[in-house]
Amino acid sequence: MGNSVPAEKSGGGSNNRKTGLFRVSPYMVIPSRVGGFSLYLRQGESFVLYAEKGQLFTEEHKDRLAELDVDHLYVKSEDYPFYTEYLHENLLNILDDSSIPVRDRARAWNDATVSLAKAAYDRNLPQSLDKERFTRIRKLINNSLKFLARDDALKELSRFIAESNEQFEHGINVMVLTVSVLMTFIEDDSDLLVSVGIGAMLHDIGKLELPEELFWRREGTLSQTEIDLIRSHPALGVGVCSGMPLPQETLQCILFHHEQMDGTGYPGGMTESLLPAYARALILCNEYDNYIRGGPGRKKMTPFEALTRIKSRRSAHDQDMLKRLIAVLSKADLA
Incomplete structure (x- = not known):
């Protein structure tokens, strides 16, 4: 070990911004060749190189970390994209490894998912959603189904999915909730769950086609023309995804997520008979997550307040799906 980095001004949280180091769990580094990132240990007031990029990481390395009672390793910020790439490549093995605490698996899942969702919703990228990124989102959701079926996983994931107004975080939470609700009655159709999961994660992608400030204005300050523009985002989302090999269920999730x-x-004023069960689950979970996140002129609601508001509008939502959402939240101690 060597090549220390001063830690005297490092901040808290998962990213020590002053030193440019991200905190990662030692459980995440499975025996393999460490890819495009080096790993650092914190020793007193410094970060010390533990494993250099390209080095073979063995069971002995993991055992030694356990002996030293190491809680965290660190990755330089410039290497973090390589770390998330490593997570994507190894995520299924990590999520299926019962020797890794559920909380650490949840953190790995969150890190991998955020990296994809954030890029998909990045207005600064010339093509935020391309075929390669879409394929990786599909693979990630497919690899996540077994883990998302665990009640304790949902509880742990809630710690990492921030209750903010970031579109990509909202998309992640709506995906987790929608898939969790559907898994209460769909057990042997992973293709459907993955298709709906993709649609749930990307349901607001059409907002990228509109001025960002529209979505930060209080509703009472919007003209009818601006309201109509906002209500066009589901259809615009289908247009954004027109070049992707998307199944019908994914497109319907994007198009229908504001129907009642x-x-x-909107946008079609569709009624119960025209809305598939999976779309009804998504519509409900989208509204619930919007309530608990709040927005311009709207305070964040508690889960109880959000569910009470939804219950007060019985005609707008599928009551069976509502019961299932309440059951999912209760099992995960989130309601």
Whole structure:
């Protein structure tokens, strides 16, 4: 070990911004060749190189970390994209490894998922959603199904999915909730779950086609033209994804996510008979997550307040799906 980096001004959280180091769990480094990132240990007031990029990481390395009672390793910020790439390549093995605490598996899942979702919603990228990124999102959701079926996984994931107004974080949470609700009655159709999961994660992708400030304005300050523009984002989302090999279920999730069972939603004013069960689950989970996140002129609600508001509009939502959402939240101690 060597090549120390001063830690005297490092901040808290998962990223020590002053030193440019991200905190990662030692459980995440499975025996393999460490890819394009080096690993650092914190020793007193310094970060010390533990494993250099390209080095073979063995069981002995893991055992030694356990003996030293190391809680965290660190990766330089410039190497973090290589670390998330490593997570994507090894995520299924990590999520299926019962020797890794559920909380650490949840953190790995969150890190891998955020890196993809954030890029998909990045207005600064010339093509935020391309075929390669879409393929990786599909693979990630497929590899996540078994883990998302665990009640304790949902509880741990809630610690990492921030209750903010970032579109990509909202997309992640709506995906987790929607897939969790669907898994209460769909057990042997992973293709459907993956298709709906993709649609849930990308349901707001059409907002990238509109001025960002529209979505930060209080509703009472918007003109009818601006309201109509906002209500066009589901259809615009389908257009954004037109070049992707998307199944019908994914496209319907993007298009229908603001519809309501009683026909009061948009963009089509569709009613119960025209909305598939998976779309009804997504519509409900989208509204619930919007309530607990708040927004311009809207305070964040507690889960109880959000569910109470939804219950007060019985005609707008599928009551069976609502019962299933409440059951999912209760099992994970989130309601």
